[in-house]
Amino acid sequence: MAQKIKHTIRLGIFVTVGAILFTLSVYSIGNRQNLFGKRYRISTLINNAYGLQVGNNVRYTGITVGSVERISFRNDSTLKVDMILDDEVKDYIKKDAIASISTDGLVGNVIVNITPGSGNGRPINNGDIIESYSRTDPNDLLNSLGNTNENIALLSLNLLEITEKINDGEGTVSRLIGDAQMANEVAKSLSNMQTVTKHLITMSEQLNYSIKQISEGNGLLPYLLHDNTIQHQMESFISNLDSLIIEENKPVMANLKTASEDVTVATNELKIVLETLNKGEGSATTILRDTAVAQDLKDVFRNLNEGTARFNENMEALKHNFLFKKYFKKQEKERKKQEKKSKS
Amino acid sequence: MPNKSIYFSGLMNYFEETGKVTLFAIRFFKEAFKPPYEWKELIRQCYLIGYQSLVLVAITGFIMGLVLDLQTRPTMIEFGAESYMPSMIGISIVREIGPVITALICAGKIGSGIGAELGSMRVTEQIDAMEVSGTNPFKFLVVTRIWATTLMLPILVIMADAVGLFGSWIVENLKGDVTFALFFNQVFNNIEFGDLIPSTIKSFFFGFAIGLIGCYKGYYTSKGTAGVGAAANTAVVVASLLLFVFDLIAVLITDIFYEI
Numbered sequence: 001m002a003q004k005i006k007h008t009i010r011l012g013i014f015v016t017v018g019a020i021l022f023t024l025s026v027y028s029i030g031n032r033q034n035l036f037g038k039r040y041r042i043s044t045l046i047n048n049a050y051g052l053q054v055g056n057n058v059r060y061t062g063i064t065v066g067s068v069e070r071i072s073f074r075n076d077s078t079l080k081v082d083m084i085l086d087d088e089v090k091d092y093i094k095k096d097a098i099a100s101i102s103t104d105g106l107v108g109n110v111i112v113n114i115t116p117g118s119g120n121g122r123p124i125n126n127g128d129i130i131e132s133y134s135r136t137d138p139n140d141l142l143n144s145l146g147n148t149n150e151n152i153a154l155l156s157l158n159l160l161e162i163t164e165k166i167n168d169g170e171g172t173v174s175r176l177i178g179d180a181q182m183a184n185e186v187a188k189s190l191s192n193m194q195t196v197t198k199h200l201i202t203m204s205e206q207l208n209y210s211i212k213q214i215s216e217g218n219g220l221l222p223y224l225l226h227d228n229t230i231q232h233q234m235e236s237f238i239s240n241l242d243s244l245i246i247e248e249n250k251p252v253m254a255n256l257k258t259a260s261e262d263v264t265v266a267t268n269e270l271k272i273v274l275e276t277l278n279k280g281e282g283s284a285t286t287i288l289r290d291t292a293v294a295q296d297l298k299d300v301f302r303n304l305n306e307g308t309a310r311f312n313e314n315m316e317a318l319k320h321n322f323l324f325k326k327y328f329k330k331q332e333k334e335r336k337k338q339e340k341k342s343k344s
Numbered sequence: 345m346p347n348k349s350i351y352f353s354g355l356m357n358y359f360e361e362t363g364k365v366t367l368f369a370i371r372f373f374k375e376a377f378k379p380p381y382e383w384k385e386l387i388r389q390c391y392l393i394g395y396q397s398l399v400l401v402a403i404t405g406f407i408m409g410l411v412l413d414l415q416t417r418p419t420m421i422e423f424g425a426e427s428y429m430p431s432m433i434g435i436s437i438v439r440e441i442g443p444v445i446t447a448l449i450c451a452g453k454i455g456s457g458i459g460a461e462l463g464s465m466r467v468t469e470q471i472d473a474m475e476v477s478g479t480n481p482f483k484f485l486v487v488t489r490i491w492a493t494t495l496m497l498p499i500l501v502i503m504a505d506a507v508g509l510f511g512s513w514i515v516e517n518l519k520g521d522v523t524f525a526l527f528f529n530q531v532f533n534n535i536e537f538g539d540l541i542p543s544t545i546k547s548f549f550f551g552f553a554i555g556l557i558g559c560y561k562g563y564y565t566s567k568g569t570a571g572v573g574a575a576a577n578t579a580v581v582v583a584s585l586l587l588f589v590f591d592l593i594a595v596l597i598t599d600i601f602y603e604i
Binding site for chain 1: 387388500532544
């Protein structure tokens with residue numbers, strides 16, 4: 001009988017321990033889902049759940065404060081995520097807090113991350129809807145990484161080509177690395193540059209000194225720079241010069257005006273003449289435009305030329321004529337006398 | 345080349361056995377809720393089946409957790425997911441390994457024990473004697489044992505889960521310097537009711553299957569003492585097979601309700 005009781009007690013302990021373990025497990029899971037403590041609900045609206053499921057953790061500043069209770073469609077592009085949060089954090093989450101969907105580590109569960117707002121907002125109430133922002137889609141991230149990788153591959157290929165050229169001794173860089181003479185020249189150049197720099201420093205020091213002298217010292221330049229009376233004098237001089245020029249130029253300008261008026265009148269008259277010519281009125285137009293008249297005129301001039309040539313011949317013949325010979329000799333003598341007079 | 349009639353008779357035997365087991369189960373349900381109740385025998389059976397299997401189940405669970413951690417750890421480290429070890433081990437043990445391994449151990453120990461015990465009682469005509477003496481042998485022997493296995497297996501599974509997780513923590517602590525609090529915090533942070541409740545429910549069914557098959561095989565033992573050995577053997581084989589069938593059905597049902 002005592003053995004039986006002992007067995008029963010052992011069985012009781014066994015069952016109790018099992019029941020306690022089961023209860024603890026249920027409590028631990030339930031506690032995480034805030035089933036037993038005070039809790040409150042808030043919601044957020046998102047465009048993509050990224051695999052978020054009911055029961056996933058909700059974190060506020062990195063601490064798990066609740067879990068996702070429900071995910072439902074609000075419309076064709078918006079989802080409403082209802083969350084149950086621990087009552088203890090109620091005062092710390094403000095109305096301007098922002099929810100986002102992220103993952104617990106690189107390959108972990110999807111979670112809702114609530115980040116604090118400005119901190120000046122009022123504490124959140126049961127049933128409030130907080131703002132959310134869309135995280136970068138991992139696919140987009142991978143795509144951009146893919147592009148970056150392609151660029152890096154191209155870059156490394158180019159770099160490889162450059163290093164190969166350098167190794168083969170092509171180009172300036174390889175000469176810089178491999179050619180000892182060039183290295184010496186570069187070293188000399190650098191040394192020269194150093195000297196030049198020293199000179200430049202000295203020059204700048206001297207320049208500084210000069211500027212200081214100019215700004216502080218005596219002489220014409222500082223006087224010109226700092227004395228305001230010269231400026232006033234210059235201004236009055238320029239003003240006087242202006243008025244002088246204006247006064248002196250007045251008659252010239254008047255003449256110019258008259259001349260320009262005359263030119264205008266002449267131009268107008270010329271215009272009238274040209275218009276008359278264009279209209280084909282008068283003999284001048286006939287001469288300009290009629291080709292037959294032009295031909296006749298040409299003939300007239302040719303006849304005139306011929307006539308004058310013959311007239312010259314006749315005159316020459318007259319010179320040799322005994323009747324007029326004396327007259328021409330007398331003329332010749334007079335001409336020579338005039339030349340002598342003009343020379344003396 | 346075996347004759348086609350052998351397959352046919354084999355199929356017929358299977359259907360016959362299935363029918364008999366179903367009738368046996370129906371009879372159990374009829375008798376189980378009908379007074380008088382054999383409380384003392386039930387408690388005794390619970391003690392024998394539950395308490396006395398604890399050490400075996402605990403050792404198995406401990407080694408199971410230890411080995412699971414040791415085997416999984418290198419791969420998880422390779423993927424840089426060492427920190428996910430506790431949650432992975434926790435979900436594996438609670439959801440699947442704990443119930444199935446415990447049930448298989450119990451099928452081996454309890455199923456064969458019940459089959460052999462009832463079988464020897466049958467062949468030595470003790471069951472007949474009970475009937476003659478006015479005691480309902482089915483209620484006294486079968487109902488109490490099936491109830492005991494059904495009730496005790498979930499507790500054994502919980503124990504095995506706890507000890508298995510403890511074994512896993514030892515490995516994590518020795519190799520990864522993970523504290524007890526952090527380990528169990530991570531385990532329970534990743535276990536959902538969808539992991540714990542279905543596995544507990546299916547443990548009841550596992551216990552029921554072990555008790556039912558053990559009792560059926562033992563209760564209907566024939567062919568003398570050789571039949572007792574056969575009853576014990578087939579009880580283990582059929583119960584183990586039935587466990588996997590139940591497990592498959594349980595996973596499918598859980599998938600519908602909890603979207604694993």
